[in-house]
Amino acid sequence: MKNSDQSDFIIGRHPVVSALRGKQEINKVFLQNGIKKDEKSISEIIKLAKQKRLVISVVPKQKLDLLSDNQNHQGVVLSVSPYNYASLEDIFENAKKREEAPFFLILDNIEDPHNLGSIIRTADASGVNGVIIPKHRAVGITSTVAKTSAGAIERVPVVRVTNLINTVKYLKENGVWIFGTDMNGTDYRKWDGKGASAIVIGNEGKGISPLLKKNVDQMLTIPMVGELQSLNASVAASLLMYQGYSSRHPL
Known part of the structure:
Protein backbone atom coordinates (compact mmCIF):
# COMPACT_ATOMS: atom_id res chain seq x y z
CA MET A 1 0.00 0.00 0.00
CA LYS A 2 1.54 3.28 -1.07
CA ASN A 3 1.81 6.25 1.25
CA SER A 4 0.31 8.59 -1.34
CA ASP A 5 -2.94 10.38 -2.07
CA GLN A 6 -4.18 7.53 -4.24
CA SER A 7 -5.84 4.27 -3.28
CA ASP A 8 -3.87 1.07 -3.26
CA PHE A 9 -4.97 -2.53 -3.02
CA ILE A 10 -4.82 -5.49 -0.66
CA ILE A 11 -5.04 -8.85 -2.41
CA GLY A 12 -5.59 -12.42 -1.28
CA ARG A 13 -8.17 -13.86 1.10
CA HIS A 14 -6.16 -13.98 4.33
CA PRO A 15 -4.74 -10.43 4.01
CA VAL A 16 -8.22 -9.13 3.09
CA VAL A 17 -9.83 -10.73 6.16
CA SER A 18 -7.10 -9.26 8.38
CA ALA A 19 -7.61 -5.81 6.86
CA LEU A 20 -11.38 -5.99 7.32
CA ARG A 21 -10.87 -6.91 10.97
CA GLY A 22 -8.39 -4.06 11.44
CA LYS A 23 -8.75 -0.30 11.65
CA GLN A 24 -7.43 0.75 8.25
CA GLU A 25 -9.78 2.82 6.13
CA ILE A 26 -11.23 0.71 3.31
CA ASN A 27 -12.91 2.15 0.25
CA LYS A 28 -14.35 -0.82 -1.62
CA VAL A 29 -14.42 -4.63 -1.87
CA PHE A 30 -14.00 -6.36 -5.24
CA LEU A 31 -15.11 -9.98 -5.65
CA GLN A 32 -14.57 -12.10 -8.72
CA ASN A 33 -17.66 -12.89 -10.75
CA GLY A 34 -18.76 -16.50 -10.21
CA ILE A 35 -16.80 -17.04 -6.99
CA LYS A 36 -18.48 -19.39 -4.50
CA LYS A 37 -19.87 -17.13 -1.81
CA ASP A 38 -20.55 -20.03 0.54
CA GLU A 39 -16.81 -20.79 0.88
CA LYS A 40 -15.74 -20.05 4.46
CA SER A 41 -13.20 -17.31 3.66
CA ILE A 42 -15.44 -15.60 1.10
CA SER A 43 -18.51 -15.70 3.32
CA GLU A 44 -16.45 -14.18 6.14
CA ILE A 45 -15.21 -11.41 3.83
CA ILE A 46 -18.79 -10.61 2.80
CA LYS A 47 -19.97 -10.65 6.43
CA LEU A 48 -17.18 -8.33 7.59
CA ALA A 49 -17.69 -5.99 4.62
CA LYS A 50 -21.41 -5.71 5.37
CA GLN A 51 -20.70 -5.00 9.02
CA LYS A 52 -18.53 -2.08 7.90
CA ARG A 53 -21.20 -1.06 5.34
CA LEU A 54 -18.71 -1.28 2.50
CA VAL A 55 -19.59 -1.39 -1.17
CA ILE A 56 -19.08 -4.89 -2.63
CA SER A 57 -18.51 -4.95 -6.40
CA VAL A 58 -18.68 -8.23 -8.33
CA VAL A 59 -16.33 -7.89 -11.31
CA PRO A 60 -14.71 -10.08 -13.98
CA LYS A 61 -11.41 -11.81 -13.22
CA GLN A 62 -9.67 -9.52 -15.72
CA LYS A 63 -10.54 -6.51 -13.56
CA LEU A 64 -8.94 -8.11 -10.49
CA ASP A 65 -5.90 -9.11 -12.56
CA LEU A 66 -5.50 -5.45 -13.52
CA LEU A 67 -5.95 -4.14 -9.96
CA SER A 68 -3.50 -6.70 -8.54
CA ASP A 69 -0.92 -6.30 -11.31
CA ASN A 70 -1.52 -9.96 -12.28
CA GLN A 71 -0.65 -11.31 -8.83
CA ASN A 72 -2.50 -14.20 -7.19
CA HIS A 73 -5.53 -12.33 -5.79
CA GLN A 74 -7.62 -15.47 -5.05
CA GLY A 75 -10.74 -13.75 -6.32
CA VAL A 76 -10.79 -10.84 -3.90
CA VAL A 77 -9.23 -7.35 -3.79
CA LEU A 78 -9.70 -4.44 -1.38
CA SER A 79 -9.32 -0.82 -2.39
CA VAL A 80 -7.79 0.91 0.62
CA SER A 81 -6.57 4.31 1.70
CA PRO A 82 -2.79 4.86 1.87
CA TYR A 83 -0.99 2.93 4.60
CA ASN A 84 -0.95 4.84 7.86
CA TYR A 85 2.64 4.65 9.11
CA ALA A 86 3.16 4.76 12.86
CA SER A 87 5.46 7.12 14.78
Missing part, protein backbone atom coordinates in the same frame (compact mmCIF):
# COMPACT_ATOMS: atom_id res chain seq x y z
CA LEU A 88 8.37 6.24 17.06
CA GLU A 89 6.20 7.29 20.00
CA ASP A 90 3.55 4.80 18.83
CA ILE A 91 5.89 1.81 18.98
CA PHE A 92 7.17 2.79 22.43
CA GLU A 93 3.53 2.99 23.51
CA ASN A 94 2.91 -0.42 21.95
CA ALA A 95 5.61 -1.92 24.19
CA LYS A 96 4.23 -0.07 27.21
CA LYS A 97 0.73 -1.46 26.62
CA ARG A 98 2.16 -4.98 26.57
CA GLU A 99 4.07 -4.21 29.78
CA GLU A 100 7.39 -5.31 28.31
CA ALA A 101 10.76 -3.82 27.40
CA PRO A 102 10.75 -2.40 23.84
CA PHE A 103 11.77 -4.85 21.12
CA PHE A 104 12.22 -3.16 17.74
CA LEU A 105 13.53 -4.08 14.30
CA ILE A 106 15.42 -1.57 12.12
CA LEU A 107 15.67 -2.42 8.42
CA ASP A 108 18.51 -0.70 6.58
CA ASN A 109 17.40 -0.30 2.97
CA ILE A 110 15.58 -3.60 2.40
CA GLU A 111 14.60 -3.53 -1.28
CA ASP A 112 12.64 -6.75 -1.83
CA PRO A 113 8.94 -6.43 -0.88
CA HIS A 114 8.74 -10.20 -0.28
CA ASN A 115 11.57 -9.92 2.26
CA LEU A 116 9.84 -7.02 4.01
CA GLY A 117 6.51 -8.86 4.10
CA SER A 118 8.13 -12.01 5.49
CA ILE A 119 10.03 -10.02 8.12
CA ILE A 120 6.84 -8.28 9.30
CA ARG A 121 5.06 -11.63 9.49
CA THR A 122 7.83 -13.06 11.71
CA ALA A 123 7.92 -9.84 13.74
CA ASP A 124 4.26 -10.39 14.58
CA ALA A 125 4.89 -14.01 15.57
CA SER A 126 7.94 -13.23 17.73
CA GLY A 127 6.51 -10.27 19.65
CA VAL A 128 8.36 -7.36 18.03
CA ASN A 129 6.78 -4.04 19.09
CA GLY A 130 7.54 -2.15 15.90
CA VAL A 131 9.49 -2.17 12.62
CA ILE A 132 11.45 0.89 11.47
CA ILE A 133 12.24 1.47 7.78
CA PRO A 134 13.81 4.40 5.89
CA LYS A 135 11.85 6.60 3.48
CA HIS A 136 14.50 6.54 0.76
CA ARG A 137 16.25 3.77 -1.19
CA ALA A 138 14.05 1.09 0.39
CA VAL A 139 10.72 -0.59 -0.22
CA GLY A 140 7.71 0.76 1.66
CA ILE A 141 4.41 -0.91 2.47
CA THR A 142 3.05 -2.11 -0.89
CA SER A 143 0.32 -4.58 -1.82
CA THR A 144 3.00 -7.26 -2.27
CA VAL A 145 4.33 -6.57 1.23
CA ALA A 146 0.81 -6.74 2.63
CA LYS A 147 0.07 -10.07 0.96
CA THR A 148 3.42 -11.62 1.93
CA SER A 149 2.89 -10.54 5.54
CA ALA A 150 -0.37 -12.56 5.60
CA GLY A 151 -2.14 -9.72 7.39
CA ALA A 152 0.61 -9.04 9.95
CA ILE A 153 0.90 -5.38 8.88
CA GLU A 154 -2.45 -4.87 10.60
CA ARG A 155 -0.86 -5.87 13.92
CA VAL A 156 2.77 -4.74 13.73
CA PRO A 157 3.22 -0.95 13.52
CA VAL A 158 5.69 0.19 10.85
CA VAL A 159 7.53 3.49 11.24
CA ARG A 160 9.02 5.23 8.22
CA VAL A 161 11.84 7.67 9.04
CA THR A 162 13.93 10.12 7.06
CA ASN A 163 17.26 9.34 8.74
CA LEU A 164 18.10 5.98 10.33
CA ILE A 165 21.21 7.29 12.11
CA ASN A 166 19.25 10.06 13.86
CA THR A 167 16.58 7.48 14.70
CA VAL A 168 19.17 5.16 16.27
CA LYS A 169 20.49 8.08 18.35
CA TYR A 170 16.93 8.84 19.49
CA LEU A 171 16.39 5.21 20.49
CA LYS A 172 19.65 5.19 22.45
CA GLU A 173 18.63 8.37 24.28
CA ASN A 174 15.47 6.50 25.30
CA GLY A 175 17.33 3.53 26.74
CA VAL A 176 17.31 1.16 23.76
CA TRP A 177 20.42 -0.92 22.99
CA ILE A 178 21.20 -1.29 19.29
CA PHE A 179 22.42 -4.62 17.92
CA GLY A 180 23.70 -5.04 14.36
CA THR A 181 24.45 -8.07 12.21
CA ASP A 182 27.86 -8.68 10.73
CA MET A 183 30.30 -11.44 9.75
CA ASN A 184 32.44 -10.47 12.75
CA GLY A 185 30.68 -10.25 16.08
CA THR A 186 29.32 -12.12 19.08
CA ASP A 187 27.55 -15.40 18.35
CA TYR A 188 23.86 -14.43 18.26
CA ARG A 189 23.03 -17.44 20.47
CA LYS A 190 24.81 -15.69 23.36
CA TRP A 191 22.69 -12.55 22.97
CA ASP A 192 20.34 -11.79 25.84
CA GLY A 193 17.52 -9.70 24.41
CA LYS A 194 15.49 -9.23 27.59
CA GLY A 195 16.24 -5.51 27.86
CA ALA A 196 15.10 -2.68 25.59
CA SER A 197 16.61 -3.74 22.26
CA ALA A 198 16.60 -2.97 18.56
CA ILE A 199 18.08 -5.25 15.90
CA VAL A 200 19.46 -3.74 12.68
CA ILE A 201 19.12 -5.88 9.54
CA GLY A 202 21.17 -4.71 6.57
CA ASN A 203 20.46 -4.47 2.87
CA GLU A 204 20.20 -7.78 0.98
CA GLY A 205 23.48 -7.24 -0.88
CA LYS A 206 25.48 -4.59 0.97
CA GLY A 207 24.61 -5.27 4.60
CA ILE A 208 24.45 -2.45 7.13
CA SER A 209 25.71 0.91 5.85
CA PRO A 210 29.09 1.99 7.31
CA LEU A 211 27.78 5.11 9.09
CA LEU A 212 24.94 3.20 10.70
CA LYS A 213 27.35 0.44 11.73
CA LYS A 214 29.37 3.00 13.73
CA ASN A 215 26.31 3.74 15.86
CA VAL A 216 25.58 0.12 16.78
CA ASP A 217 26.30 -0.91 20.40
CA GLN A 218 27.18 -4.53 19.61
CA MET A 219 27.53 -6.71 16.52
CA LEU A 220 25.98 -10.17 16.38
CA THR A 221 26.98 -12.89 13.94
CA ILE A 222 25.16 -16.01 12.77
CA PRO A 223 27.65 -18.92 12.51
CA MET A 224 27.59 -20.87 9.25
CA VAL A 225 29.39 -23.98 8.03
CA GLY A 226 28.32 -24.02 4.38
CA GLU A 227 30.16 -22.52 1.45
CA LEU A 228 27.73 -19.59 1.22
CA GLN A 229 28.56 -17.33 4.15
CA SER A 230 25.38 -15.28 3.98
CA LEU A 231 21.65 -15.67 4.58
CA ASN A 232 18.58 -14.13 3.03
CA ALA A 233 17.68 -10.94 4.94
CA SER A 234 14.32 -12.31 6.10
CA VAL A 235 15.92 -15.57 7.31
CA ALA A 236 18.65 -13.72 9.25
CA ALA A 237 16.03 -11.41 10.75
CA SER A 238 13.90 -14.40 11.77
CA LEU A 239 16.78 -16.10 13.62
CA LEU A 240 17.60 -12.94 15.55
CA MET A 241 13.96 -12.13 16.35
CA TYR A 242 13.48 -15.60 17.77
CA GLN A 243 16.66 -15.34 19.82
CA GLY A 244 15.07 -12.21 21.29
CA TYR A 245 11.86 -14.15 21.86
CA SER A 246 13.77 -16.99 23.55
CA SER A 247 15.48 -14.52 25.87
CA ARG A 248 12.15 -13.02 26.87
CA HIS A 249 10.24 -16.31 27.08
CA PRO A 250 12.70 -18.97 28.32
CA LEU A 251 11.63 -22.60 28.58
Whole structure:
Protein backbone atom coordinates (compact mmCIF):
# COMPACT_ATOMS: atom_id res chain seq x y z
CA MET A 1 0.00 0.00 0.00
CA LYS A 2 1.54 3.28 -1.07
CA ASN A 3 1.81 6.25 1.25
CA SER A 4 0.31 8.59 -1.34
CA ASP A 5 -2.94 10.38 -2.07
CA GLN A 6 -4.18 7.53 -4.24
CA SER A 7 -5.84 4.27 -3.28
CA ASP A 8 -3.87 1.07 -3.26
CA PHE A 9 -4.97 -2.53 -3.02
CA ILE A 10 -4.82 -5.49 -0.66
CA ILE A 11 -5.04 -8.85 -2.41
CA GLY A 12 -5.59 -12.42 -1.28
CA ARG A 13 -8.17 -13.86 1.10
CA HIS A 14 -6.16 -13.98 4.33
CA PRO A 15 -4.74 -10.43 4.01
CA VAL A 16 -8.22 -9.13 3.09
CA VAL A 17 -9.83 -10.73 6.16
CA SER A 18 -7.10 -9.26 8.38
CA ALA A 19 -7.61 -5.81 6.86
CA LEU A 20 -11.38 -5.99 7.32
CA ARG A 21 -10.87 -6.91 10.97
CA GLY A 22 -8.39 -4.06 11.44
CA LYS A 23 -8.75 -0.30 11.65
CA GLN A 24 -7.43 0.75 8.25
CA GLU A 25 -9.78 2.82 6.13
CA ILE A 26 -11.23 0.71 3.31
CA ASN A 27 -12.91 2.15 0.25
CA LYS A 28 -14.35 -0.82 -1.62
CA VAL A 29 -14.42 -4.63 -1.87
CA PHE A 30 -14.00 -6.36 -5.24
CA LEU A 31 -15.11 -9.98 -5.65
CA GLN A 32 -14.57 -12.10 -8.72
CA ASN A 33 -17.66 -12.89 -10.75
CA GLY A 34 -18.76 -16.50 -10.21
CA ILE A 35 -16.80 -17.04 -6.99
CA LYS A 36 -18.48 -19.39 -4.50
CA LYS A 37 -19.87 -17.13 -1.81
CA ASP A 38 -20.55 -20.03 0.54
CA GLU A 39 -16.81 -20.79 0.88
CA LYS A 40 -15.74 -20.05 4.46
CA SER A 41 -13.20 -17.31 3.66
CA ILE A 42 -15.44 -15.60 1.10
CA SER A 43 -18.51 -15.70 3.32
CA GLU A 44 -16.45 -14.18 6.14
CA ILE A 45 -15.21 -11.41 3.83
CA ILE A 46 -18.79 -10.61 2.80
CA LYS A 47 -19.97 -10.65 6.43
CA LEU A 48 -17.18 -8.33 7.59
CA ALA A 49 -17.69 -5.99 4.62
CA LYS A 50 -21.41 -5.71 5.37
CA GLN A 51 -20.70 -5.00 9.02
CA LYS A 52 -18.53 -2.08 7.90
CA ARG A 53 -21.20 -1.06 5.34
CA LEU A 54 -18.71 -1.28 2.50
CA VAL A 55 -19.59 -1.39 -1.17
CA ILE A 56 -19.08 -4.89 -2.63
CA SER A 57 -18.51 -4.95 -6.40
CA VAL A 58 -18.68 -8.23 -8.33
CA VAL A 59 -16.33 -7.89 -11.31
CA PRO A 60 -14.71 -10.08 -13.98
CA LYS A 61 -11.41 -11.81 -13.22
CA GLN A 62 -9.67 -9.52 -15.72
CA LYS A 63 -10.54 -6.51 -13.56
CA LEU A 64 -8.94 -8.11 -10.49
CA ASP A 65 -5.90 -9.11 -12.56
CA LEU A 66 -5.50 -5.45 -13.52
CA LEU A 67 -5.95 -4.14 -9.96
CA SER A 68 -3.50 -6.70 -8.54
CA ASP A 69 -0.92 -6.30 -11.31
CA ASN A 70 -1.52 -9.96 -12.28
CA GLN A 71 -0.65 -11.31 -8.83
CA ASN A 72 -2.50 -14.20 -7.19
CA HIS A 73 -5.53 -12.33 -5.79
CA GLN A 74 -7.62 -15.47 -5.05
CA GLY A 75 -10.74 -13.75 -6.32
CA VAL A 76 -10.79 -10.84 -3.90
CA VAL A 77 -9.23 -7.35 -3.79
CA LEU A 78 -9.70 -4.44 -1.38
CA SER A 79 -9.32 -0.82 -2.39
CA VAL A 80 -7.79 0.91 0.62
CA SER A 81 -6.57 4.31 1.70
CA PRO A 82 -2.79 4.86 1.87
CA TYR A 83 -0.99 2.93 4.60
CA ASN A 84 -0.95 4.84 7.86
CA TYR A 85 2.64 4.65 9.11
CA ALA A 86 3.16 4.76 12.86
CA SER A 87 5.46 7.12 14.78
CA LEU A 88 8.37 6.24 17.06
CA GLU A 89 6.20 7.29 20.00
CA ASP A 90 3.55 4.80 18.83
CA ILE A 91 5.89 1.81 18.98
CA PHE A 92 7.17 2.79 22.43
CA GLU A 93 3.53 2.99 23.51
CA ASN A 94 2.91 -0.42 21.95
CA ALA A 95 5.61 -1.92 24.19
CA LYS A 96 4.23 -0.07 27.21
CA LYS A 97 0.73 -1.46 26.62
CA ARG A 98 2.16 -4.98 26.57
CA GLU A 99 4.07 -4.21 29.78
CA GLU A 100 7.39 -5.31 28.31
CA ALA A 101 10.76 -3.82 27.40
CA PRO A 102 10.75 -2.40 23.84
CA PHE A 103 11.77 -4.85 21.12
CA PHE A 104 12.22 -3.16 17.74
CA LEU A 105 13.53 -4.08 14.30
CA ILE A 106 15.42 -1.57 12.12
CA LEU A 107 15.67 -2.42 8.42
CA ASP A 108 18.51 -0.70 6.58
CA ASN A 109 17.40 -0.30 2.97
CA ILE A 110 15.58 -3.60 2.40
CA GLU A 111 14.60 -3.53 -1.28
CA ASP A 112 12.64 -6.75 -1.83
CA PRO A 113 8.94 -6.43 -0.88
CA HIS A 114 8.74 -10.20 -0.28
CA ASN A 115 11.57 -9.92 2.26
CA LEU A 116 9.84 -7.02 4.01
CA GLY A 117 6.51 -8.86 4.10
CA SER A 118 8.13 -12.01 5.49
CA ILE A 119 10.03 -10.02 8.12
CA ILE A 120 6.84 -8.28 9.30
CA ARG A 121 5.06 -11.63 9.49
CA THR A 122 7.83 -13.06 11.71
CA ALA A 123 7.92 -9.84 13.74
CA ASP A 124 4.26 -10.39 14.58
CA ALA A 125 4.89 -14.01 15.57
CA SER A 126 7.94 -13.23 17.73
CA GLY A 127 6.51 -10.27 19.65
CA VAL A 128 8.36 -7.36 18.03
CA ASN A 129 6.78 -4.04 19.09
CA GLY A 130 7.54 -2.15 15.90
CA VAL A 131 9.49 -2.17 12.62
CA ILE A 132 11.45 0.89 11.47
CA ILE A 133 12.24 1.47 7.78
CA PRO A 134 13.81 4.40 5.89
CA LYS A 135 11.85 6.60 3.48
CA HIS A 136 14.50 6.54 0.76
CA ARG A 137 16.25 3.77 -1.19
CA ALA A 138 14.05 1.09 0.39
CA VAL A 139 10.72 -0.59 -0.22
CA GLY A 140 7.71 0.76 1.66
CA ILE A 141 4.41 -0.91 2.47
CA THR A 142 3.05 -2.11 -0.89
CA SER A 143 0.32 -4.58 -1.82
CA THR A 144 3.00 -7.26 -2.27
CA VAL A 145 4.33 -6.57 1.23
CA ALA A 146 0.81 -6.74 2.63
CA LYS A 147 0.07 -10.07 0.96
CA THR A 148 3.42 -11.62 1.93
CA SER A 149 2.89 -10.54 5.54
CA ALA A 150 -0.37 -12.56 5.60
CA GLY A 151 -2.14 -9.72 7.39
CA ALA A 152 0.61 -9.04 9.95
CA ILE A 153 0.90 -5.38 8.88
CA GLU A 154 -2.45 -4.87 10.60
CA ARG A 155 -0.86 -5.87 13.92
CA VAL A 156 2.77 -4.74 13.73
CA PRO A 157 3.22 -0.95 13.52
CA VAL A 158 5.69 0.19 10.85
CA VAL A 159 7.53 3.49 11.24
CA ARG A 160 9.02 5.23 8.22
CA VAL A 161 11.84 7.67 9.04
CA THR A 162 13.93 10.12 7.06
CA ASN A 163 17.26 9.34 8.74
CA LEU A 164 18.10 5.98 10.33
CA ILE A 165 21.21 7.29 12.11
CA ASN A 166 19.25 10.06 13.86
CA THR A 167 16.58 7.48 14.70
CA VAL A 168 19.17 5.16 16.27
CA LYS A 169 20.49 8.08 18.35
CA TYR A 170 16.93 8.84 19.49
CA LEU A 171 16.39 5.21 20.49
CA LYS A 172 19.65 5.19 22.45
CA GLU A 173 18.63 8.37 24.28
CA ASN A 174 15.47 6.50 25.30
CA GLY A 175 17.33 3.53 26.74
CA VAL A 176 17.31 1.16 23.76
CA TRP A 177 20.42 -0.92 22.99
CA ILE A 178 21.20 -1.29 19.29
CA PHE A 179 22.42 -4.62 17.92
CA GLY A 180 23.70 -5.04 14.36
CA THR A 181 24.45 -8.07 12.21
CA ASP A 182 27.86 -8.68 10.73
CA MET A 183 30.30 -11.44 9.75
CA ASN A 184 32.44 -10.47 12.75
CA GLY A 185 30.68 -10.25 16.08
CA THR A 186 29.32 -12.12 19.08
CA ASP A 187 27.55 -15.40 18.35
CA TYR A 188 23.86 -14.43 18.26
CA ARG A 189 23.03 -17.44 20.47
CA LYS A 190 24.81 -15.69 23.36
CA TRP A 191 22.69 -12.55 22.97
CA ASP A 192 20.34 -11.79 25.84
CA GLY A 193 17.52 -9.70 24.41
CA LYS A 194 15.49 -9.23 27.59
CA GLY A 195 16.24 -5.51 27.86
CA ALA A 196 15.10 -2.68 25.59
CA SER A 197 16.61 -3.74 22.26
CA ALA A 198 16.60 -2.97 18.56
CA ILE A 199 18.08 -5.25 15.90
CA VAL A 200 19.46 -3.74 12.68
CA ILE A 201 19.12 -5.88 9.54
CA GLY A 202 21.17 -4.71 6.57
CA ASN A 203 20.46 -4.47 2.87
CA GLU A 204 20.20 -7.78 0.98
CA GLY A 205 23.48 -7.24 -0.88
CA LYS A 206 25.48 -4.59 0.97
CA GLY A 207 24.61 -5.27 4.60
CA ILE A 208 24.45 -2.45 7.13
CA SER A 209 25.71 0.91 5.85
CA PRO A 210 29.09 1.99 7.31
CA LEU A 211 27.78 5.11 9.09
CA LEU A 212 24.94 3.20 10.70
CA LYS A 213 27.35 0.44 11.73
CA LYS A 214 29.37 3.00 13.73
CA ASN A 215 26.31 3.74 15.86
CA VAL A 216 25.58 0.12 16.78
CA ASP A 217 26.30 -0.91 20.40
CA GLN A 218 27.18 -4.53 19.61
CA MET A 219 27.53 -6.71 16.52
CA LEU A 220 25.98 -10.17 16.38
CA THR A 221 26.98 -12.89 13.94
CA ILE A 222 25.16 -16.01 12.77
CA PRO A 223 27.65 -18.92 12.51
CA MET A 224 27.59 -20.87 9.25
CA VAL A 225 29.39 -23.98 8.03
CA GLY A 226 28.32 -24.02 4.38
CA GLU A 227 30.16 -22.52 1.45
CA LEU A 228 27.73 -19.59 1.22
CA GLN A 229 28.56 -17.33 4.15
CA SER A 230 25.38 -15.28 3.98
CA LEU A 231 21.65 -15.67 4.58
CA ASN A 232 18.58 -14.13 3.03
CA ALA A 233 17.68 -10.94 4.94
CA SER A 234 14.32 -12.31 6.10
CA VAL A 235 15.92 -15.57 7.31
CA ALA A 236 18.65 -13.72 9.25
CA ALA A 237 16.03 -11.41 10.75
CA SER A 238 13.90 -14.40 11.77
CA LEU A 239 16.78 -16.10 13.62
CA LEU A 240 17.60 -12.94 15.55
CA MET A 241 13.96 -12.13 16.35
CA TYR A 242 13.48 -15.60 17.77
CA GLN A 243 16.66 -15.34 19.82
CA GLY A 244 15.07 -12.21 21.29
CA TYR A 245 11.86 -14.15 21.86
CA SER A 246 13.77 -16.99 23.55
CA SER A 247 15.48 -14.52 25.87
CA ARG A 248 12.15 -13.02 26.87
CA HIS A 249 10.24 -16.31 27.08
CA PRO A 250 12.70 -18.97 28.32
CA LEU A 251 11.63 -22.60 28.58
